[in-house]
Amino acid sequence: MDQDAVPPKANGENLSHDSPAPGDQSSSKPHPEYDISVFKDWCKECGICAAFCPQKCITLDENGAPALDRSKKCTGCRWCELHCPDFAICVRERQALQPEEGKED
Ligand code: SF4
């Protein structure tokens, strides 16, 4: 056996650190942006979405309606969408604009 070959240690020493841990937001890679929509006709202004958002993206206005002025912090976890009792909030990843195919400069 090659004496120089060092097996990975159980404590993580010598292991590759190329991939961030799940939920790690410290990476310098930009994370995707998300569009959050509230269907006002369905929303009963209960505040559940704001209470569940782990990033505090959703605040409530003076009437208790969700306000989305901090949506840039959204990680797309969809916790708000899953807990809304009225299906009144929707989170979708923003699609980057693709250059038109076959178009020459
Ligand atoms: S959880 Fe749904 S119904 Fe309640 S405030 Fe949020 S969007 Fe409106």
Ligand code: SF4
């Ligand atoms: S998807 Fe997650 S982070 Fe984004 S607004 Fe909803 S609960 Fe907050």
